[in-house]
Amino acid sequence: MERKDINVGIVGTGLYIPETYMTAEDIAKETGIPEEIIKTKFGIIRKPISGPEDHTCHMGIQAAKDCLRRTGVDPKEIDLIIYIGEEHKEYLLWTSGIKLQYEIGAENAWAFDMALRCGTAVAALKIAKDMMVADDNINTVMIAGGYRNVDFIDYKNPRVSFMYDLAAGGGAILLKKNYNRNIVLEASIITDGSFSEDVAVVGGGTKYPVSHEMIDKGLYKLDVLNMEHMKKGLEEKSMPNFLGVIKESLRKSGYTPSDIGYLAILHMKRSAHEFILNELGLSPDKSIYLENYGHMGQIDQILSTQLALEEGKIKDGDVVVWVSAGIGYVWDAITIKWGPIE
Template identity: 50%
Template sequence: MDKIQVGIVGTGIYLPKDIMTAREISKATKGVWSEPAVIDKLGIIQKTIPSKDPKKDGTQEMGALAALDALKNTGIDPLEIDVILSITEEWKEYPLTTSALYIQDRIGALNAWGIDVQNRCCTTVSAMKMAKDMLVADDEINVVMVVGGYRNGDFVDYADKDMSMMFNLGAGGGAIILKKNYGKNSLLGSHIIADGSLSRTAGVAIGGICNPITPANVDEAKKSLRLLDPV
């Protein structure tokens, strides 16, 4: 049997119109970071931020808009898509809803099934590996879309100097379409390693089972991305 090749057909993107500049980030840190330091040390000149209208730049919706852009750029019929691997973040319009299925319905990919993949900054890499493995292993899968939206920057507390490595978190959506035996743009391979001992080093401190939102902490919860277990 000939070796199965998996290629990237094309991509799509969605970026909100609103931006936050290095000067605005500096101001939000209350002088801890100067504008030149934000630019030179953190590498941020400006970043996209979501509209205040959650329906316009919701996490799932931004993923759907990126998916539509990918379909436009590639000429792929949404009915050709067999699987949608959603890399949409957990911070989304409504908790416990399946982002892959929202996007499936939104773009008209009626023949596709989908699942949500969560691995923070490694989600896209993980989903690409999963997509290739599925395309190689399953005769019934020929086209996979990896797609998602992101706006975890909502949780950044710019007054927390320990979280400066998160100041770059912005907002947007991206999509990648992969096809079996496409013939070019080959996904050659991947290898993933993990260290579970760091799984709770950073995260949103308020809003989960261990520390639910209450009337007393509701304001803090909105900006509670923290180092939970500093290394």
């Protein structure tokens, strides 16, 4: 079979959602912002946060196991695991994908970790597809990981208010070569390194090693290091780049925004979510606003897709687009044609 005739399809998804939640009322008490503003402007009714045992890789493992249960796939069929969980995890220096491989019984697979902040799932879907097309020995791939960067939020710091929605959870997605359903098409990715040091947890790295002074100064929390640069730059670039990657992914896949059946988009403030839908000419029912989940980083697109399938919002024949953005900055999108291959 020629490379151009190979297709890569989504077999199914899996999730792990912690049982502990932080509500809009809780966030209002922590921040001093009125509860109604948290609900309406920030778009948060509640969000899951990690419990005592909800470690990052562990949540990815639970999501992967859920995916295997839902799909009925034997883990021994898996050839490759791409771990998409955050760098904030059980141990400071550790390859999580190998642990996940062991825990789900994927004894015939090999694994690696990748990171592109909240854009990781979209990029992983592209990388998995490209590897499966290029390598005759990679036929089944598990993409999975966990997220709990909510741990780094200081609710007394107004500079990080745009990240008050950060939550916790795990997600997984299983791919098969020549599955002939739910076909992964083309991606578009933009990275802009001019923002690379605008947002970070500076403490604990080689520049600011772990010390009493680092802890006393609160350098172990997320912070905006250059607010003026970030705000000005994102005002100019963020929405055009969001729309740009969506349109370019669709164009490369042979579609236009008018073809979109469902948009799996990360959680963001409500006005931004509505702006993107309006700019694409999409009605609210073509997406799900994750106001009861907050922002689980790169898990959002998996969560949105699974919720949409459960609610009947995604049907055979639909063009589905995943879109995300992450600090650094990255904007990325990928198109999926749902249902049997035509």
